[in-house]
Amino acid sequence: MMKARGIANAVIGIWFVMAPWMLGFSYDAGATSASIVFGTLQLVMSFWGVTKPGWNSCQNWISLITGL
Template sequence: MKLRGNLNALIGLWFIIAPWAIGYSDQSGALWSSIVFESFKLLYHYGAMTNLAGIHGKIGSL
């Protein structure tokens, strides 16, 4: 599960830097769509991973 979360984070980071790496940063709609949606995705996955870690820690301590 941790590997999948890290891969999702790397993919999210790629989509954030892709407009500059690929060269479509001059298209403002595509640029902001990429940045905004992938930022939300990263925050969601970070929250899910920390929530799972918290649940696992509580279950393991019972």
């Protein structure tokens, strides 16, 4: 369960990083920067939190919040 959630969160993070170019809003510097920052944070926290059990770790909470 933890590994599947970590992989899903990593895919979401990758999507956030690629979204400005895939969806055509790369001209907006603020939206592009926010998407890249939150996507990178999502990706890093998903890999870091994959070894943490349950929702008791800050990595899983940060991953959830950045995904929302």
